[in-house]
Amino acid sequence: MAATRFRIWRQEGAEGEGGYRDYTTEVTEGMVVLDAVHQIQAESANDLAVRWNCKAGKCGSCSAEVNGNPRLMCMTRMSDLPTDRPVTVEPMRAFPVIRDLVCDVSWNYEVKKKIQPFEPRPPDAEDGTWRIAQEDVERVQEFRKCIECFLCQDVCHVLRDHHLHDEFVGPRFFVYNAALEMHPLDTGDRLSALKQDEGIGYCNITKCCTKVCPEHITITDNAIIPLKERVVSEFYDPLKKLFRVFSGGSAA
Amino acid sequence: MEQTPYEYDVLVIGAGGAGLRAAIEVSAAGASCGVICKSLLGKAHTVMAEGGMAAAIGNVDERDDWKVHVTDTLRGGQYLSNPKMAEIHAREAPARALELEAWGALFDRTKDGRILQRNFGGHRYPRLAHVGDRTGLEMIRTLQDHGIHHGIDFHMEYTVFRLLLDDGRVAGALAYDRERGRFRVYRAKAVVLATGGIGRAFKITSNSWEYTGDGHTLAYDAGADLIDMEFVQFHPTGMVWPPSVRGILVTEGVRGEGGILLNSDGERFLFDEIPALYKDQTADSAEEGWRYVVGDRDARRPPELLTRDHVARCIVNQIKSGKGSPHGGVYLDIAWIKEKISNSEDHIRKKLPSMYHQFKELAGLDITKERMEVGPTTHYVMGGVRVDAESQMSTVPGLYAAGECAAGLHGANRLGGNSLSDLLVFGQRAGAYAAAFAKEHGDVRLDQASADAGIREALQPLERERGEGPYQIQYELQDLMQEKVGIVRVESELEQAVEEIDRLSERAKAVSAPGNREYNPGWHTALDLHNLLVVSEAVARAGLLRRESRGAQFRDDYPQKEEHFGKVNIRVARGADKEMVVEEIPVEPMSDELTRLVEEMG
Numbered sequence: 001m002a003a004t005r006f007r008i009w010r011q012e013g014a015e016g017e018g019g020y021r022d023y024t025t026e027v028t029e030g031m032v033v034l035d036a037v038h039q040i041q042a043e044s045a046n047d048l049a050v051r052w053n054c055k056a057g058k059c060g061s062c063s064a065e066v067n068g069n070p071r072l073m074c075m076t077r078m079s080d081l082p083t084d085r086p087v088t089v090e091p092m093r094a095f096p097v098i099r100d101l102v103c104d105v106s107w108n109y110e111v112k113k114k115i116q117p118f119e120p121r122p123p124d125a126e127d128g129t130w131r132i133a134q135e136d137v138e139r140v141q142e143f144r145k146c147i148e149c150f151l152c153q154d155v156c157h158v159l160r161d162h163h164l165h166d167e168f169v170g171p172r173f174f175v176y177n178a179a180l181e182m183h184p185l186d187t188g189d190r191l192s193a194l195k196q197d198e199g200i201g202y203c204n205i206t207k208c209c210t211k212v213c214p215e216h217i218t219i220t221d222n223a224i225i226p227l228k229e230r231v232v233s234e235f236y237d238p239l240k241k242l243f244r245v246f247s248g249g250s251a252a
Numbered sequence: 253m254e255q256t257p258y259e260y261d262v263l264v265i266g267a268g269g270a271g272l273r274a275a276i277e278v279s280a281a282g283a284s285c286g287v288i289c290k291s292l293l294g295k296a297h298t299v300m301a302e303g304g305m306a307a308a309i310g311n312v313d314e315r316d317d318w319k320v321h322v323t324d325t326l327r328g329g330q331y332l333s334n335p336k337m338a339e340i341h342a343r344e345a346p347a348r349a350l351e352l353e354a355w356g357a358l359f360d361r362t363k364d365g366r367i368l369q370r371n372f373g374g375h376r377y378p379r380l381a382h383v384g385d386r387t388g389l390e391m392i393r394t395l396q397d398h399g400i401h402h403g404i405d406f407h408m409e410y411t412v413f414r415l416l417l418d419d420g421r422v423a424g425a426l427a428y429d430r431e432r433g434r435f436r437v438y439r440a441k442a443v444v445l446a447t448g449g450i451g452r453a454f455k456i457t458s459n460s461w462e463y464t465g466d467g468h469t470l471a472y473d474a475g476a477d478l479i480d481m482e483f484v485q486f487h488p489t490g491m492v493w494p495p496s497v498r499g500i501l502v503t504e505g506v507r508g509e510g511g512i513l514l515n516s517d518g519e520r521f522l523f524d525e526i527p528a529l530y531k532d533q534t535a536d537s538a539e540e541g542w543r544y545v546v547g548d549r550d551a552r553r554p555p556e557l558l559t560r561d562h563v564a565r566c567i568v569n570q571i572k573s574g575k576g577s578p579h580g581g582v583y584l585d586i587a588w589i590k591e592k593i594s595n596s597e598d599h600i601r602k603k604l605p606s607m608y609h610q611f612k613e614l615a616g617l618d619i620t621k622e623r624m625e626v627g628p629t630t631h632y633v634m635g636g637v638r639v640d641a642e643s644q645m646s647t648v649p650g651l652y653a654a655g656e657c658a659a660g661l662h663g664a665n666r667l668g669g670n671s672l673s674d675l676l677v678f679g680q681r682a683g684a685y686a687a688a689f690a691k692e693h694g695d696v697r698l699d700q701a702s703a704d705a706g707i708r709e710a711l712q713p714l715e716r717e718r719g720e721g722p723y724q725i726q727y728e729l730q731d732l733m734q735e736k737v738g739i740v741r742v743e744s745e746l747e748q749a750v751e752e753i754d755r756l757s758e759r760a761k762a763v764s765a766p767g768n769r770e771y772n773p774g775w776h777t778a779l780d781l782h783n784l785l786v787v788s789e790a791v792a793r794a795g796l797l798r799r800e801s802r803g804a805q806f807r808d809d810y811p812q813k814e815e816h817f818g819k820v821n822i823r824v825a826r827g828a829d830k831e832m833v834v835e836e837i838p839v840e841p842m843s844d845e846l847t848r849l850v851e852e853m854g
Contacts, residue, residue, distance in 0.1 A: 012770070030494015032614070041773065042723065049431070049771035051292075053460045056500045056610060058389065059295040075613050098431045099771045106408075109293065109400075117401050118356035129350060131365030137358050141383065144358060144390060148294055183356065 002026065004083060006040060008048065009090035011097050014104070018097060021045075022086065027078045034062050034073035037089060037101070049100035057214060060149030064101050065090045070151040070212045092154040105150055111169050115176060116193065120185040136184040143179035143223060145215045148172065152209035152219060158202045168199035171209035171219050178223035181230070191234045200228055255437050257698055260286040260405070261690035262683070263425060263440035265412050265467065268296035269388075269675030270655025270682070271446030272395035273348075277683025278444075279402040283690050286405045286438065288427055290462050293406050294396045297448050297460055298675065301388025302503035302606065304370055304380030305676075306669035307345035311362055312369040313549065316377035318342040322846065323853040325670060327529065328374040328559055329634075329663020330803040331818060332480065335842040336641035337660045341670070341677050348676035349381050357394040359383055371508045371545070373557040374667040376533065378547075385505045385604050391672060410436060412466065413779055414706040415443065415474045415651070416699060422474065422650040423696035426706045430776065433769025435707050439698045441690035444644075444682045445471060445637060445653040450484075450787040452780075454630035455734035458490055458501040464780040465787030467657035471637045472786055476646040478824040479837070480659045481635035481787070482794035483804040485666055486739050488513075488563035490629025492581035497614045499629040502584065502607060504668045506624075507556040509603050510545040511586040512538075513567070514623070515575035521582075522555035525566050530558055542592060561665045561804045564628040568739050571627065581627035587620055596620065628739060632671065633787075634662040634804060635794070638823065641840070643685035644678055650689055650696075654682035660840075664803020713778035719764030722778040725756055729784055732756075737792050742808045746796040753789045760785060786832075793834045794822040 004027040011018030023040045034052055041048045052062040055074045062073040067081065067088050081087055095103040124131045152171035158164050177194060180186050194200045207220045217223070234240065262278045264271045267289035278285040289296065308321040321342035326333055349367070353359065359381045360368040369378040383390040400406075409430045416424040416439075424439040447467030451459025472478055489502040507513075515521050526534045534555055535541040541554025556563065567582050577583055586604070590596040597620040601608050604619070611617045611624060637646045637653035639660060644652045655675045662670065713722070732752050736745040760781045765774035800814035801807050820836040827833040842850070 028495070030615070031496045035496045046774050047767050047770075047772055049773075053291055053295045053462065054297075054300050055460065056300065056497075057613065058386075058606065059291075059299045059460075061291065061295050077613070077616075102431060102771070105292070109406075112397070113400050117397065120354055120356070128354075129366065130353065132358070132361055133365055134361040134363075134368075137361055140358055144383075144393065145386065147299075147389065180356075183358070186356075 004036070004078065005086035006036065007086045007088045008037070008040065008101070010048070010100050012099060014096045014098065020088070031078045032074055033066055033071070033076040033078065033087070033089065036078060036087070037073060049098070049102045051102045058147060060147030063092055063149045063151050063154065065092060065154070070154045072149060072151070072214050075214055092150065094154045094156070094160040107165055108148070108150055108153065108172065111173055112176065114197070115173060115180070116188045116190050118180055118183065118186055119188045121187050130185055132184045140179050140182050140184070142217055143175045143182070145217060146172065146175055147215060149214060151212045151214065155208045155212045157206070157208070164199065164202060168202045171224065173198065174200060174203070174227055175217060175219055175223045178227055181227065191231050194227060195231045195235060200224070200231060203228070255435065257424065257437040257439040258286060260284045260438070260440045262442045262444060262686045263288065263438050264444045264446060265425065265470070266296065266446035266448060266655070267293055267406065268298035268446060268448055268655065269391055269395060269672060270679035271296070271444070272392070272399050273676050273679030274444045274446060274654055274683035274686070275404045276395065276399050276402055277680050278687045279404050281684060281687035283687040286407060286440070288407045288410045288412055288425070288438070290409065290411050290430070292408050294392055296392060297462060298388045298392045298672070300458070300501065301391070301672055302385040302501065303372055303505040303508065304382030304387045304669050305345070305349055305391065305672035306372070306375060306379045306667065307349040307381055307673055308342060308379055309346045309349065309367060309369065309381065311366045312378040316379060319849050320376050320853065321345070321379065323850055324375050325661070325667060326663070326850060328665055328667040330665060330813075331663065332803070332821060332839055333663035334641050334660035334840045335846050336840060339846060340641060341661055341674060344677045345673040348673065348680060352391065352394055352676070355394050355398040357390050359390075370505070371553065371557060372668045373504055373507070373563070374559045375669065380669040382505070384602070385503050385606050387672060407436070411776070411779070412470065413710055415470050416703060417474060418696040418699065420649065421693075421696065422648055424698055426703060426710075428710065431771050433772065433775075437698070437703050439696065441693060441696055442650045442652065442686040444686050445651070445657050446655050446679065446682070447657045449633045449656045451630045453729065453733050453784050453788045453791070454738070455730040456490065456499040457630040458487060458499055459630065465783045467653060468636055468790070469783040469786040471646055471648070471651060471653060472790070472824070472826055474648050474651060475826060476648045476651060477638040478659070478790055479635060479638040479821045480663065480794070481633070481790040481824050482798050482822060483634035483664050484630060484791060485560055485632040485634060485804050486564045486628040487631035488560055488567055488628055489584055489626040491615065492625050492627045493579040493615060500610070500614070501629065501631065502624060502626050503604070504560075506584060506586050506604060506607060509586065509600070510542065510589045510592070511556065511584050512554070512588065513556055513563070514583040514585055515570045516577060517575060521570055521575070522558065522563065522566055526555055526558070527562060534558065559665055560668065564739060565806055567628055577625045579625050581625040583623040584626045585623040587622060632656060632666055634664065634666055635659050635790070642681070644682035645685060645689070650693065652682040652686045654678040664805065710779060713763050713765040714767070714769065714772070714775055716762070716764040717766055719762050720759060722760070722763045722765055722774055722781055725760050725763065725781055726777055726784065729753070729756055729788060733788055733791070737788070737795060740806050740808050741795055743796065746792050749792040750789065750796065753785060753792060757785045789832055790824045793832060794824055797822050797834050797836070
């Protein structure tokens with residue numbers, strides 16, 4: 001390969017006015033976008049801010065938008081990108097920029113704190129352990145693969161375009177809810193929070209989140225839709241509604 | 253430069269498995285707790301751990317118990333471990349694993365629904381609780397999701413660069429914020445170091461940028477002892493191609509599931525190199541090795557599951573003798589199991605999902621069909637802060653260490669899977685004892701003058717307008733450590749390394765990283781240099797003093813084990829004139845019960 005052109009977003013502080021700057025660097029065999037960004041940082045932009053850690057797709061730190069697509073920079077091979085035009089690298093757009101490619105994702109950490117934590121049923125055996133079938137484990141393991149890169153949050157139009165951060169928790173936290181709700185040991189009930197505080201109704205299942213997930217979690221079909229169904233049967237089932245009226249429970 | 257300090261009973265530095273487990277214990281004890289981490293929460297290096305967590309629960313083979321585990325650990329560590337720590341670890345690991353399950357972790361299961369355990373190098377029985385090949389992620393996420401409901405304050409993307417003392421006792425820390433370059437002063441009655449390792453001192457490593465020996469150096473600078481620094485674990489299987497991914501870990505789980513190592517002639521070379529200590533426990537034939545993989549209790553383990561130090565050295569020998577693969581490694585083959593099982597491709601994808609994706613996406617290679625190319629990569633440091641076995645307190649009052657930055661459990665070589673359990677067992681203990689220490693001992697005084705001096709010193713690279721940049725020194729150090737303090741060592745080269753590190757340290761004192769304080773990676777590297785240089789010097793000097801080959805240290809000029817060195821650890825500490833003092837100290841004595849166990853189990 002050879003000299004490759006890049007357009008990288010530069011911005012100083014959340015209030016600063018950002019813009020693209022052009023860079024050129026030599027791309028060699030096997031390089032990923034993160035390597036190129038680091039090389040540019042070393043050669044011609046010493047103060048270019050980029051967040052990264054494991055460089056193996058396991059920690060979910062180096063999320064960005066590469067040629068407009070939400071990607072982990074460490075798992076995007078240069079050889080898979082077109083070379084006839086500059087490679088554009090910019091921060092995730094659903095969150096405020098701190099500097100350059102680094103954005104402030106602290107909102108996600110606040111959201112998670114509000115979700116009802118795991119609460120197991122009493123142990124099954126006298127020695128304090130549980131018995132769980134492998135197939136029940138596997139159903140939830142898909143959700144537990146999440147590396148919290150927040151690319152699904154970035155691409156979700158409810159957050160990205162409509163900025164409903166106060167009313168909607170985003171795909172990452174529907175996956176988190178699903179992992180808890182379908183956990184074979186959990187006894188919590190998060191359906192009313194999902195409906196009222198977390199805004200699951202706003203999702204109109206366009207599946208953008210599923211498409212960008214680097215862990216290939218089938219977010220929409222396996223997490224969000226089943227949760228929506230549970231919410232519907234809990235709150236809109238006519239028999240349940242009637243039951244609640246007679247039992248004095250609060251109607252939804 | 254007066255700043256309002258953040259105040260806690262216990263300050264935990266690092267938010268990997270050990271730091272999070274310590275913090276949970278601190279807050280459970282009713283003490284206030286702050287956690288400082290260099291990255292975002294949940295991104296620490298624990299997330300990279302793949303294979304599993306060693307705990308003698310005995311679900312797969314009921315012959316396993318803590319007694320077998322402790323003897324495996326001591327043998328793996330070539331009898332240089334602190335025996336008391338090895339015993340505590342083996343006894344308490346099962347409870348720590350089960351507790352994780354009570355907090356929401358979901359391990360793979362046995363047929364009757366209990367936690368499944370897998371084989372790993374140096375463990376006599378299947379012992380590793382695991383979740384496919386992403387056990388570390390499961391563990392860190394479980395601790396994170398549990399910990400955020402415990403009133404712990406998390407200070408993300410802050411780096412600690414100095415510990416503060418009050419009359420010899422630890423009193424707090426100084427940190428800076430990566431994104432904005434602001435300083436913070438912390439006052440605490442006790443401090444737990446949980447900062448991980450030193451891999452970034454080497455050129456080829458599986459470690460991320462965070463692993464710059466921070467905790468080791470913070471402790472050393474504060475006057476604490478380090479031990480066993482000569483023992484750096486080179487994991488036998490890192491990726492070697494393409495160049496940009498060189499060093500990234502390929503889990504031992506591949507070999508646990510039946511993966512075999514081959515040279516360019518297609519020979520399974522490890523069968524020719526079985527060490528005497530493991531002769532009785534190792535398979536005679538490929539056929540017996542496979543029976544072990546599929547759970548035949550009478551079969552012995554294949555030679556690929558010998559300890560990491562040994563396998564790494566054998567790979568180096570193959571490469572040196574011209575039997576390496578095209579990109580300077582050897583072959584690791586899991587695809588071959590198609591000869592043994594019909595649905596091998598699905599099986600591999602299910603058992604090793606992240607390895608499958610890692611090779612598919614980074615190397616364009618399908619491990620269910622093709623052989624991987626692998627070679628040794630700097631992975632783990634057995635050495636670290638010398639701690640009390642029970643409490644994890646260092647030789648500085650109120651300063652604790654747990655996980656990779658502490659030493660004692662692993663001796664000369666760590667067994668795979670003993671790290672995740674180490675984090676939990678000793679993270680929990682460090683947290684409990686640190687909280688108790690904070691309660692028993694009164695308040696500490698924060699020495700404002702020394703805090704101000706620390707901050708001024710940290711600002712110097714920014715203020716020097718002229719001078720060498722930090723990157724060149726870092727690259728030279730990494731090359732030096734890789735070449736002269738690596739897998740095969742010799743006196744003359746170690747001496748050269750010590751001299752060269754001294755010269756690099758002088759250059760580092762005059763380094764310049766001009767620019768502003770907001771996200772200035774050059775400045776961060778300038779501050780990291782001190783840590784990298786201290787741990788590198790410690791590794792080289794300790795390696796020089798240990799004139800023998802044992803565990804992870806292989807000396808070409810002393811290729812055998814020496815009886816004398818089997819009885820000593822190497823202690824590293826700062827002398828009166830700030831020079832590094834290196835000396836032998838006796839290994840902690842073994843209890844009568846343990847001595848008997850070791851004799852019985854061979």
